[in-house]
Amino acid sequence: MSTVPLKQVNDLINVPQKTPIVQLLLTGNELMTGDIVDSNSALMAELFKDIGLSIQRKVTVADDLAMLVNEITYMTSISDILIINGGLGPTIDDLTAQALALAIDVELIQHPQALTHLTNWCEQRGTELNTPNLKQTILPQGCNIIANKNGSAVGFSVRFQNCDIYCTPGVPHELKTMLNEEIIPAIANKLPSTSNTDITRLQVFGLGESSLQKMIDEQLPDWPTEIELGFRAGMPLLEVKLTTTTKKGAILKAPWLKKLTHTLGDHLIAEINGKPKTMAEHLLDLLQQDGLKITTAESCTGGLIASKLTEVSGSSMCFEAGFVTYSNAMKTAMIDVSPTILATNGAVSEAVVIAMAKGALLKSKADIAIAVSGIAGPNGGSEDKPVGTVWLAWGSLNDLQTQCLLLPYKRQQFQQFVTAVGLDLLRRYQQKSTSVPNYVSERAFPKPH
Amino acid sequence: MSTVPLKQVNDLINVPQKTPIVQLLLTGNELMTGDIVDSNSALMAELFKDIGLSIQRKVTVADDLAMLVNEITYMTSISDILIINGGLGPTIDDLTAQALALAIDVELIQHPQALTHLTNWCEQRGTELNTPNLKQTILPQGCNIIANKNGSAVGFSVRFQNCDIYCTPGVPHELKTMLNEEIIPAIANKLPSTSNTDITRLQVFGLGESSLQKMIDEQLPDWPTEIELGFRAGMPLLEVKLTTTTKKGAILKAPWLKKLTHTLGDHLIAEINGKPKTMAEHLLDLLQQDGLKITTAESCTGGLIASKLTEVSGSSMCFEAGFVTYSNAMKTAMIDVSPTILATNGAVSEAVVIAMAKGALLKSKADIAIAVSGIAGPNGGSEDKPVGTVWLAWGSLNDLQTQCLLLPYKRQQFQQFVTAVGLDLLRRYQQKSTSVPNYVSERAFPKPH
Numbered sequence: 001m002s003t004v005p006l007k008q009v010n011d012l013i014n015v016p017q018k019t020p021i022v023q024l025l026l027t028g029n030e031l032m033t034g035d036i037v038d039s040n041s042a043l044m045a046e047l048f049k050d051i052g053l054s055i056q057r058k059v060t061v062a063d064d065l066a067m068l069v070n071e072i073t074y075m076t077s078i079s080d081i082l083i084i085n086g087g088l089g090p091t092i093d094d095l096t097a098q099a100l101a102l103a104i105d106v107e108l109i110q111h112p113q114a115l116t117h118l119t120n121w122c123e124q125r126g127t128e129l130n131t132p133n134l135k136q137t138i139l140p141q142g143c144n145i146i147a148n149k150n151g152s153a154v155g156f157s158v159r160f161q162n163c164d165i166y167c168t169p170g171v172p173h174e175l176k177t178m179l180n181e182e183i184i185p186a187i188a189n190k191l192p193s194t195s196n197t198d199i200t201r202l203q204v205f206g207l208g209e210s211s212l213q214k215m216i217d218e219q220l221p222d223w224p225t226e227i228e229l230g231f232r233a234g235m236p237l238l239e240v241k242l243t244t245t246t247k248k249g250a251i252l253k254a255p256w257l258k259k260l261t262h263t264l265g266d267h268l269i270a271e272i273n274g275k276p277k278t279m280a281e282h283l284l285d286l287l288q289q290d291g292l293k294i295t296t297a298e299s300c301t302g303g304l305i306a307s308k309l310t311e312v313s314g315s316s317m318c319f320e321a322g323f324v325t326y327s328n329a330m331k332t333a334m335i336d337v338s339p340t341i342l343a344t345n346g347a348v349s350e351a352v353v354i355a356m357a358k359g360a361l362l363k364s365k366a367d368i369a370i371a372v373s374g375i376a377g378p379n380g381g382s383e384d385k386p387v388g389t390v391w392l393a394w395g396s397l398n399d400l401q402t403q404c405l406l407l408p409y410k411r412q413q414f415q416q417f418v419t420a421v422g423l424d425l426l427r428r429y430q431q432k433s434t435s436v437p438n439y440v441s442e443r444a445f446p447k448p449h
Numbered sequence: 450m451s452t453v454p455l456k457q458v459n460d461l462i463n464v465p466q467k468t469p470i471v472q473l474l475l476t477g478n479e480l481m482t483g484d485i486v487d488s489n490s491a492l493m494a495e496l497f498k499d500i501g502l503s504i505q506r507k508v509t510v511a512d513d514l515a516m517l518v519n520e521i522t523y524m525t526s527i528s529d530i531l532i533i534n535g536g537l538g539p540t541i542d543d544l545t546a547q548a549l550a551l552a553i554d555v556e557l558i559q560h561p562q563a564l565t566h567l568t569n570w571c572e573q574r575g576t577e578l579n580t581p582n583l584k585q586t587i588l589p590q591g592c593n594i595i596a597n598k599n600g601s602a603v604g605f606s607v608r609f610q611n612c613d614i615y616c617t618p619g620v621p622h623e624l625k626t627m628l629n630e631e632i633i634p635a636i637a638n639k640l641p642s643t644s645n646t647d648i649t650r651l652q653v654f655g656l657g658e659s660s661l662q663k664m665i666d667e668q669l670p671d672w673p674t675e676i677e678l679g680f681r682a683g684m685p686l687l688e689v690k691l692t693t694t695t696k697k698g699a700i701l702k703a704p705w706l707k708k709l710t711h712t713l714g715d716h717l718i719a720e721i722n723g724k725p726k727t728m729a730e731h732l733l734d735l736l737q738q739d740g741l742k743i744t745t746a747e748s749c750t751g752g753l754i755a756s757k758l759t760e761v762s763g764s765s766m767c768f769e770a771g772f773v774t775y776s777n778a779m780k781t782a783m784i785d786v787s788p789t790i791l792a793t794n795g796a797v798s799e800a801v802v803i804a805m806a807k808g809a810l811l812k813s814k815a816d817i818a819i820a821v822s823g824i825a826g827p828n829g830g831s832e833d834k835p836v837g838t839v840w841l842a843w844g845s846l847n848d849l850q851t852q853c854l855l856l857p858y859k860r861q862q863f864q865q866f867v868t869a870v871g872l873d874l875l876r877r878y879q880q881k882s883t884s885v886p887n888y889v890s891e892r893a894f895p896k897p898h
Contacts, residue, residue, distance in 0.1 A: 032504050034494030035681060037486060041509075045483030055481050057516065060490075060507045067506065210539040210581040210601075217581075231540055232479050239484075296752075296773070302759020303745075303752030306773045310751020311861055313827055321779035324745070324755045324771030326764075330813065334770060334783075364779065378762055408574040410599075412760055413622075 019245075020080035020191070022048060024058035025071050027086040027096060028170055032062045040085055040175055047179050051188040052197045053081075063087060068099035076103070076163040081187065086170035088153040090132035096167050097156075101140040104160040108138050113145040114154045121152045146182045150174045155182070198250055200257060201272040202240040204264060205279070205424050206437045209238065219263045224252050236279070236420030237269070266433045269424075279423040280308040280315075286430040287318040287368075294426070295366035296322040297335055297356035299347065300374035300390060304419045321364035325356065335359030348373050348385050350402050353393035361397050368429070370394045370422045376411045390418050394425050401429070405439060469529035469640075471497060473507035474520050476535040476545060477619055481511045489534050489624055496628050500637045501646040501694075502530075512536060517548035525552070525612040530636065535619035537602040539581035545616050546605075550589040553609040557587050562594040563603045570601045592616075595631045599623045604631070647699055649706060650721040651689040653713060654728070654873050655886040661687065668712045673701050685728070685869030686718070715882045718873075728872040729757040729764075735879040736767040736817075743875070744815035745771040746784055746805035748796065749823035749839060753868045770813035774805065784808030797822050797834050799851050802842035810846050817878070819843045819871045825860045839867050843874050850878070854888060 024044060030036050038060070045055050059075065061067045068087070075082050087096035101108045114137040122129045136153040139145075146155030146166070151174040157166045166183050168175050204212065209231050216223060223229065226249035230241040242257060244250050261268055269282055277285075287294055296305045306322030309315050323334050328347055331337040337355040345351040356371035374390025381387035388407045395401050405421065407414055421439050428437065473493060479485050487509070494504050508524065510516045517536075524531050536545035550557045563586040571578045585602040588594075595604030595615065600623040606615045615632050617624050653661065661680060665672060672678065675698035679690040691706060693699050710717055718731055726734075736743055745754045755771030758764050772783050777796055780786040786804040794800040805820035823839025830836035837856045844850050854870065856863055870888050877886065 032494060032507075033498065034491040035679065037488050037491045039486050042483040042486045045481060049483065054511075056511065058481075058509045060509075062503075062505065210579060213540050213581040214579050230478055230542060232484065298752075300759075301756070302764070302768075303747075303755030303771050303773065304759075306752030307750070307756050307864070310749075310753075310773070310775060311864065313825075313860055315751075316775055319751075320776035321783060322752050322773030322775070323783075324752065324759070324773065326759060326771070327769035330770040333812065334772075363782065376762075406575075411762055415756075415760065 020053060020187075021078070022053050022055050022081045022083070023075050023079040024055055025068075025075055025082060025084045026058060026060040027063055027068060027084065029062045029093065031060050031086070040170065040172060043172065043176060044083060044085070044179065047184050049199075051184060051191065053187070053191075054197075063093040063095055065095050065099055065102075068095055069103045072099060072103035072165070076161040076165060079163055082163050082165045083183075084165065084167045085175065086168075088136065088155070088167065088169045090135050090152075094135075097139050100143075100158070100165065100167060104140065104158060104165075106141040109141050110134075110137050111139045111143070111145060111154075111156075114139060114156075117145070117148070117154050118152055146178060148174055149177050149181070157183075196245055196247060196250060198244050198253065200242045200253070201276075202242075202260075202264070203269040203272055203276060204238040204240055204267050205236060205269055205420065206267045206439050207238060207264075212238065212240070215263060216260075220256075220259055224249075224256060226252055227256055236417060237276075239272070239276070240264075266428055266431075266437065269427070278308070278312070279420055279427065280312050283423050283427050283430070284309065284312050284315055284318050286427065288314075290430070292368060292430075293318055293320060293364075293366040295320070295360045295364035295369045297353075297360035297369060297371040298322070298324050299326060299331070299356070299372060300376045301372050301415050301419050301422070302326060304415050305370060305372070305422050308419055308423065320366065321360075323356075323360050323363070331356060331359075335363055346385070348375055348389055348391055350391055350393070350404065353391045353402060354400055357393040357395070357400055358397065368394070368396050368426065370426055372418055372422055374414075374418060376414045378411060388414060390414075392418070392422055392425060394422065395429055401425075469502060469636075470527070471502050471504050471530045471532070472524050472528040473504055474517075474524055474531060474533045475507060475509040476512060476517060476533065478511045478542065480509050480535070489619065489621060492621070492625060493532060493534070493628065496633050499646075499648060500633060500640065502636070502640075512542040512544055514544050514548055514551070517544055518551045521549060521552035521614070525610040525614060528612055531612050531614045532632075533614065533616045534624065535617075537585065537604070537616065537618045539584050539601075543584070546588050549592075549607070549614065549616060553589065553607060553614075555590040558590045559583075559586050560588045560592070560594060560603075560605075563588055563605075566594070566597070566603050567601055595627060597623055598626050598630070606632075645694055645696065645699065647693050647702070649691045649702070650725075651691075651709075651713070652718040652721055652725060653687040653689055653716050654685060654718055654869065655716045655888050656687060656713075661689070664712060665709075669705075669708055673698075673705060675701055676705055685866060686725075688721070688725070689713075715877055715880075715886065718876070727757070727761070728869055728876065730761050732872050732876050732879070733758065733761050733764055733767055735876065737763075739879070741817060741879075742767055742769060742813075742815040744769070744809045744813035744818045746802075746809035746818060746820040747771070747773050748775060748780070748805070748821060749825045750821050750864050750868050750871070751775060753864050754819060754821070754871050757868055757872065769815065770809075772805075772809050772812070780805060780808075784812055795834070797824055797838055797840055799840055799842070799853065802840040802851060803849055806842040806844070806849055807846060817843070817845050817875065819875055821867055821871055823863075823867060825863045827860060837863060839863075841867070841871055841874060843871065844878055850874075 024041055031038055041058055059071050087094045118137055139156050143156040143158040148154050151169055153169055155168050155178050228243040232239040244253050298305055303324045309319050325331040325334050328342050332339055336359040341351050341355050353371045353373050357369040361369045371393045375381050375387050377387035391404050393400050393402045407417055409417055473490055480487055490507055508520050536543045567586055588605050592605040592607040597603050600618055602618055604617050604627050677692040681688040693702050747754055752773045758768050774780040774783050777791050781788055785808040790800050790804055802820045802822050806818040810818045820842045824830050824836050826836035840853050842849050842851045856866055858866055
């Protein structure tokens with residue numbers, strides 16, 4: 001064990017480290033016209049997150065010299081790291097080098113290292129080194145070259161107004177390699193090794209954003225400010241994020257995560273590690289553990305539940321057959337729903353979804369089923385059964401459960417939400433959950449059975 | 450006819466109209482962390498382009514009050530129209546109203562019109578109007594309410610520093626409706642009515658962007674510069690856009706649109722008027738015209754084709770039954786595919802998709818069918834039938850056609866592309882098309898039958 005002078009240790013513990021402010025400047029006409037969606041900044045955010053940094057602000061402008069110079073001048077004055085993305089290409093609308101030279105007031109010169117890279121690049125490909133390409137070697141005096149394994153344009157960096165500026169290519173795979181192999185390691189090297197940012201993400205279903213907020217306000221009123229709470233409403237899943245950046249936050253997190261988990265109850269599907277799982281994946285995991293097979297009998301969702309299951313690789317272990325019985329006649333022909341039950345109760349009824357589930361189970365020999373029948377709209381509603389009404393039946397042959405919901409969504413959202421509810425009811429069933437979910441707050445109508 | 454003083458007419462003709470400067474301010478922690486990719490700004494760019502405006506600059510920041518106030522103050526000083534997107538929700542990290550009130554120095558008050566909207570919204574859904582929700586009615590004094598058909602949070606607008614500020618929801622479908630029905634028409638109304646911008650949009654399928662470019666370069670080399678050609682690659686449809694902004698362009702358009710239509714041939718699905726139709730909608734239109742019913746027999750797409758059909762309102766007129774036969778046993782049990790055919794040819798084979806289509810037609814009594822069987826991957830491939838192989842059969846009982854493709858897509862994209870191909874083959878079948886589509890350039894393997 002090496003000894004460390006006392007003062008230095010104290011410094012590390014007591015002096016708060018200033019986290020560098022990172023900003024992005026994205027340039028490109030195509031980013032302004034709606035022709036492409038910017039995926040580069042999400043990639044950058046992910047990679048910065050890995051080294052404990054977050055992007056504070058990003059600005060996107062077209063390829064306009066005056067605007068670029070303005071933004072560079074201002075952004076370097078308010079940040080510690082500025083990533084400029086795009087505008088390194090050979091055409092006249094690629095202006096990054098020129099704008100940077102103007103902003104930091106240096107000459108543009110031909111950079112020998114950039115010329116060597118470009119010459120090798122062309123040689124290896126047997127292409128001619130033409131005048132437009134040569135533009136990519138004319139860079140601000142005094143800048144450092146950043147290798148580009150995948151393209152003809154090198155990156156470059158320079159320090160100005162106490163800000164490290166990195167100029168990067170707009171082509172996603174060139175950017176990715178340059179960030180991973182050059183820029184992120186270089187930045188990480190300069191950081192103190194004690195970043196404390198810690199993030200926990202939870203997948204939640206069956207609660208809206210405002211109901212969740214209310215639940216936390218009421219049941220956990222003393223939530224500590226050291227744990228930042230964030231929500232992201234997805235369709236269908238809600239994501240809850242707990243972020244701590246201080247030691248105190250880190251210590252408080254475990255007990256408060258436990259309290260939150262308890263408060264969320266069955267609404268909590270899982271903690272997210274890596275790529276979030278879909279609802280179908282969670283269900284298939286549970287089914288595979290128990291060696292069970294599932295079948296679907298769908299009317300109003302028209303195959304969407306089956307397609308969500310089969311979207312998952314390996315779903316054939318647990319799913320063999322799905323029945324899309326859209327008409328009454330086909331409910332009878334495919335899964336033996338009695339015409340009398342249909343005539344007596346109507347297609348959107350408890351009796352019919354029970355018969356659908358039973359029929360699908362018998363025909364497919366699966367262990368559990370989900371059956372749905374509802375009115376997706378915009379037409380087909382009545383006073384008794386308005387648009388948005390849906391009956392669900394789920395479970396095994398001898399243990400079928402049912403629920404009726406009235407959902408306030410338009411057709412496609414209705415179908416997606418019913419699919420999510422169906423998968424969630426089966427998840428709860430497999431987890432032997434006893435609580436009754438309330439998917440639409442107090443919207444259930446008629447009352448659940 | 451009213452007379453107009455000569456000077457005024459001259460003004461209109463000769464004095465260039467100042468085009469308003471439009472900027473976007475996007476807010477949301479999730480936009481900074483890489484958790485979501487911003488698609489809203491592309492949508493806004495598209496809609497502004499339709500009224501002849503472009504977005505000059507956009508700034509994205511996290512949910513941080515001080516930063517938001519700063520940006521609003523600065524951006525309103527350099528633009529004529531500022532769209533603020535996000536931060537209208539009920540939770541504590543939704544700060545747009547508060548930031549705007551601070552930036553323009555007015556009080557936050559409960560807005561009666563917003564309260565009425567929220568009360569009606571909750572009433573219609575049978576939900577309780579809770580405290581977090583009420584936050585969505587506390588808005589800057591003097592602002593105008595913008596209706597939100599699809600959500601609980603109204604939008605709002607205010608004029609400050611000669612800039613029109615519009616605050617809009619971050620949820621994409623709420624934003625889209627609000628822009629289309631409220632904001633874009635309001636802005637268009639204020640613009641001089643002399644814009645000559647005219648846009649024609651075409652839906653194309655079965656051609657990649659570069660094949661289309663090559664086709665136009667080769668077959669229409671004299672394409673006039675007055676007609677700007679743009680492409681937007683979607684999954685699965687490609688959109689081709691012809692934009693003219695001059696009188697000469699407007700005159701040239703009709704004959705060149707005709708030439709382009711001829712060049713595209715069967716790849717052209719339709720000209721877009723209003724909301725683009727889906728491939729399922731186009732097919733269902735054709736089926737309804739002929740009074741025909743369709744059925745589906747799906748293995749590798751697992752219900753996705755059926756779900757795309759039933760997504761369309763009124764699809765019950767033409768669709769009664771779909772069979773998701775994921776295992777061999779269920780292909781036999783549900784639609785009578787002979788076990789011998791399965792054993793001899795394997796599930797991914799021409800003989801099996803023919804048998805599936807026939808079985809589905811007989812069981813459902815539909816007029817036409819689509820049957821698909823393939824290897825979606827990532828596992829299950831062999832040297833003979835690699836991952837990405839798919840057989841399709843389509844048509845009526847006495848006129849079944851088949852094709853085999855090898856698609857270079859990952860599982861979910863594979864399923865989506867096969868679904869699109871299936872719907873497109875049926876469209877061509879109903880249109881009695883004679884040309885052979887080439888969905889994957891030269892990648893088809895083995896050769897189509």
